[in-house]
Amino acid sequence: MTKQPFIHQIRVGWADCDPAQIAYTGRLPNFALEAIDAWWETHVGDDWYRLNLDRNVGTPFVHLDLDFHSPVTPRHPLLCEVQLKKLGESSISFHVIGRQNGVDCFSGNFVNVFVVADEFVKRKAPEDIRSIVGPLIVG
Amino acid sequence: MTKQPFIHQIRVGWADCDPAQIAYTGRLPNFALEAIDAWWETHVGDDWYRLNLDRNVGTPFVHLDLDFHSPVTPRHPLLCEVQLKKLGESSISFHVIGRQNGVDCFSGNFVNVFVVADEFVKRKAPEDIRSIVGPLIVG
Amino acid sequence: MTKQPFIHQIRVGWADCDPAQIAYTGRLPNFALEAIDAWWETHVGDDWYRLNLDRNVGTPFVHLDLDFHSPVTPRHPLLCEVQLKKLGESSISFHVIGRQNGVDCFSGNFVNVFVVADEFVKRKAPEDIRSIVGPLIVG
Amino acid sequence: MTKQPFIHQIRVGWADCDPAQIAYTGRLPNFALEAIDAWWETHVGDDWYRLNLDRNVGTPFVHLDLDFHSPVTPRHPLLCEVQLKKLGESSISFHVIGRQNGVDCFSGNFVNVFVVADEFVKRKAPEDIRSIVGPLIVG
Numbered sequence: 137m138t139k140q141p142f143i144h145q146i147r148v149g150w151a152d153c154d155p156a157q158i159a160y161t162g163r164l165p166n167f168a169l170e171a172i173d174a175w176w177e178t179h180v181g182d183d184w185y186r187l188n189l190d191r192n193v194g195t196p197f198v199h200l201d202l203d204f205h206s207p208v209t210p211r212h213p214l215l216c217e218v219q220l221k222k223l224g225e226s227s228i229s230f231h232v233i234g235r236q237n238g239v240d241c242f243s244g245n246f247v248n249v250f251v252v253a254d255e256f257v258k259r260k261a262p263e264d265i266r267s268i269v270g271p272l273i274v275g
Numbered sequence: 276m277t278k279q280p281f282i283h284q285i286r287v288g289w290a291d292c293d294p295a296q297i298a299y300t301g302r303l304p305n306f307a308l309e310a311i312d313a314w315w316e317t318h319v320g321d322d323w324y325r326l327n328l329d330r331n332v333g334t335p336f337v338h339l340d341l342d343f344h345s346p347v348t349p350r351h352p353l354l355c356e357v358q359l360k361k362l363g364e365s366s367i368s369f370h371v372i373g374r375q376n377g378v379d380c381f382s383g384n385f386v387n388v389f390v391v392a393d394e395f396v397k398r399k400a401p402e403d404i405r406s407i408v409g410p411l412i413v414g
Numbered sequence: 415m416t417k418q419p420f421i422h423q424i425r426v427g428w429a430d431c432d433p434a435q436i437a438y439t440g441r442l443p444n445f446a447l448e449a450i451d452a453w454w455e456t457h458v459g460d461d462w463y464r465l466n467l468d469r470n471v472g473t474p475f476v477h478l479d480l481d482f483h484s485p486v487t488p489r490h491p492l493l494c495e496v497q498l499k500k501l502g503e504s505s506i507s508f509h510v511i512g513r514q515n516g517v518d519c520f521s522g523n524f525v526n527v528f529v530v531a532d533e534f535v536k537r538k539a540p541e542d543i544r545s546i547v548g549p550l551i552v553g
Numbered sequence: 554m555t556k557q558p559f560i561h562q563i564r565v566g567w568a569d570c571d572p573a574q575i576a577y578t579g580r581l582p583n584f585a586l587e588a589i590d591a592w593w594e595t596h597v598g599d600d601w602y603r604l605n606l607d608r609n610v611g612t613p614f615v616h617l618d619l620d621f622h623s624p625v626t627p628r629h630p631l632l633c634e635v636q637l638k639k640l641g642e643s644s645i646s647f648h649v650i651g652r653q654n655g656v657d658c659f660s661g662n663f664v665n666v667f668v669v670a671d672e673f674v675k676r677k678a679p680e681d682i683r684s685i686v687g688p689l690i691v692g
Contacts, residue, residue, distance in 0.1 A: 149451050150462035151444060154567055155327060155574045156392065157467060161336045162308050162568055165300040166429060173427050184428035187490040188294060189435060197300045201340035207395070211462040255296065255344070288590050289432055289601035290440055290583060296433045296606060305568060312566050323567035324627040328574060349602040432672065433605060439614045440583040447579050466572060475578045479618035485673070531573065534624070 139274065142178065144171040146214040148236075158207035163200035164242055165202060168232040171216035172246060175230070177209050180268055187253075193262060195228065202244035212236040219274040226250045228269070278413065281317065283310040285353040287375075297346035303381055304341060307371040311385060314369070319407055326392075331403060333392035334367065350373040354387035358413040362369035365389045365399050367408070417552065420456065422449035422493040426514075436485035442520055445479060446510040449494035450524060455506070458546055465531075471540060472531035473506065480522035490514040497552040504528045504538050506547070556691065561588035561596065563631040565653075575624035581659055582619060585649040592647070597685055604670075610679060611670035612645065612674035619661035629653040629663060636691040643667045643677050646685070 146167050154160040159167075187193045208214055215235045222229040226249055233243040250261050263266035279356035285306050293299040298306075326332045347353055354374045361368040365388055372382040389400050424445050432438040437445075455461035465471045486492055493513045500507040504527055511521040528539050563584050571577040576584075576644055594600035604610045632652045641648040643666055650660040667678050 141315055141527060147448070147452070149448055150571055151448060151451070151577055151579055153463065153572050155324065155570050155572055156335070156395075157463075157572045158335075160568055161339070162305040165304045165339075169301050170425075170427055173429070174425070183488060185294065185435075188428070196295070196297075196346070197343050199298070199340070200304075200344050201338075203338050204336050207335070208288055210461060221548065256295075265508070286587070286591070288587055289585060289605070290438055292602065293428055294431050294433055294435045296602075299429055300690070301429055308570060309566055312568070313564070322627060324570065324574075327567070334525050349600060379560070433602065434611055434613070434673075436613075439617070440586050441616075443582045444579040463572065472573055474573070474575075474624070475621050477618070477620050478578070478582075479616070481616050482614050485613075534573075 139272065142175055142218045143172040144218065146170060146216060148208055148210045148214050149211065150210060153210065158209050161204070164204065164234070165200060165232060167208075167214060167216060168200075168202065168242070168246065170196045170245060171218050171232055172230055172262060175218040179272060180222075180265055186210045191266075192253045194251040194256065195248040196256075197246060197248055198227075199247040200244060202242055206236075206239050207223070208234065208236060208240045208241045214241070220269060220272045221245070221274065223261065223266065223270055223273060226258050228261065231274075277412065281314055281357045282356065283313040283355045285309060285327055285355060287347055287349045287353050292349065297348050300343070303347065303373070304339060306355060306373060307339075307341065307348075307355060307381070307383060307385065310357050310371055311369055314357040314359075318411060319404055324339045330401070331392045332404075333385040333390040333395065335390060335395075336385060336387055337366075338386040339383060341381055343402060345375075345378050345380045347373065347380045348381060352369065353380070359408060359411045360384070360413065362400065362405065362412060367395050367400065370413075417550065422452040422455055422496065424448065424494060426486055426488045426492050428488060431488065436487050439482070442482065442486065442512070443478060445486075445492060445494060445512060446480065446522060446524065449496050449510055450508050453496040453498075457550060458543055469540075470531045471543075472534065474529060474534075475524060475525040475526055477525040478522060479483045479535045480520055482520045482537070484514075484517050484519045486512065486514060486519045490539075492519070498547060498550045499523070499552065500537065501544065501548055501551060504536050506539065509552075512518040556689065557590055559635045561589065561591040561633045561635065563633060565625055565627045565631050567627060570627065575626050578621070581621065581625065581651070583633060584625075584627060584633060584651060585619065585659070585661060585663065588635050588649055589622045589647055592635040592637075596689060598681055606680075610669045610682075611668040611673065612665040613668060613673075614663060614665055615644075616664040617661060619659055621651075623656050623658045625651065625653060625658045631658070636664070637686060637689045638691065640683065640687055640690060642680065643675050645678065648691075
């Protein structure tokens with residue numbers, strides 16, 4: 137059985153572009169982050185906003201890296217594939233690939249840790265989240 | 276002789292913060308990028324805007340990575356140290372450390388390539404730029 | 415015959431929110447602008463990016479105003495209704511209403527002028543655009 | 554006796570610019586907001602972050618309007634003058650003018666109301682704030 141890839145679509149516009157007529161580098165991590173936020177919403181039912189405010193679970197970033205392969209422009213929708221790569225005791229890692237028109241534009245890795253949101257103290261991943269997302273790991 | 280570190284100061288404000296009451300992760304690469312842009316302005320005399328528009332030299336990013344050590348907040352100015360690490364034939368690499376109140380908040384690496392701006396085609400680093408920035412490499 | 419209202423849907427997320435747990439004020443004009451950009455794409459076939467780059471037609475803003483009625487949050491999609499209000503000889507005016515969950519969150523007015531994009535000089539609205547958008551004026 | 558105008562300086566960069574090679578319209582309200590935030594910090598001692606988190610005083614916006622006179626670019630620093638125009642029982646109004654190189658680039662009006670931050674309920678302006686900022690009104 138193959139897992140359905142999770143794809144989050146983003147509209148890239150004039151607002152995202154710099155004078156080089158491509159999406160500004162600083163926007164690209166934001167696109168990847170939005171895709172991860174949407175991954176949470178789709179798979180767990182809570183996006184970062186609800187996780188933090190309703191469940192007091194925060195997932196601050198400890199690492200991100202990105203390689204840029206091809207410019208992003210408003211000419212095509214941006215399709216961000218989010219792959220869950222690892223679920224540690226209190227951390228979670230994602231790989232994100234941004235594509236336009238069949239071309240890989242950027243790809244990167246993102247590591248979060250679980251914290252008690254209102255104390256910013258590390259905690260284990262909540263059991264219900266672990267049981268939902270565990271099977272979603274992409275080898 | 277020691278080189279004077281290049282420090283770019285940024286005002287972090289309410290606008291930069293998310294409901295976790297810290298600067299949003301997606302803002303942090305932008306802070307580092309602004310510091311690199313300011314490094315160009317200070318050392319070469321041209322920021323990215325002038326490099327591109329006045330000299331037709333672009334420096335698109337091919338890579339960035341960041342580790343997040345401690346939250347960034349509006350309580351202190353953000354001091355971004357930019358270190359030139361490597362000047363290749365047609366690439367340039369930076370290390371950036373973001374500090375608040377004496378604490379390292381984030382650090383990361385950034386790699387650009389030189390392009391003919393209006394053609395987006397790789398080129399060698401311009402000679403005058405090479406001669407100015409070469410001696411600035413931080414070992 | 416009634417005109418179909420133009421509604422552009424936006425995903426509001428954690429990234430858009432400030433420590434007050436609502437979308438930051440500075441994000442709201444950006445949401446309205448994105449909706450106007452999408453209006454162009456839908457009705458004229460060219461968004462601002464294509465208008466500028468492919469047709470050399472720019473539409474810089476000369477005015478915007480916004481009233482904020484109710485906070486915007488990630489709890490609901492943001493539905494932005496864009497109404498074309500006026501098409502002058504070389505200007506165009508929009509009214510935008512942002513709604514979440516049936517509640518008006520903000521509304522405002524936006525005025526652009528037509529320019530030759532690469533000269534930033536005022537020009538008349540192109541005839542084909544005038545003939546397409548003229549009938550879309552909402553009284 | 555004349556009052557010293559309050560001027561907040563902003564570095565405009567590549568990141569702020571769109572393919573028209575000028576600061577994107579959606580950035581301009583953000584520049585004005587940052588200037589108002591800095592006004593609070595300078596005159597009251599608390600920026601929005603501290604007002605909200607340390608004093609439980611919020612100042613959400615109910616209105617903003619902006620007229621755009623001349624493009625903003627990275628060629629010059631952006632000097633934002635903030636004038637306090639009115640202090641109502643539970644509201645406060647500002648006029649902001651953004652200038653570059655001696656030219657007025659934009660100007661606009663901004664109205665906030667005072668709320669109990671963690672309840673988002675309207676309140677009177679705190680007495681100490683009233684006494685500090687009252688004399689700063691620019692006729």
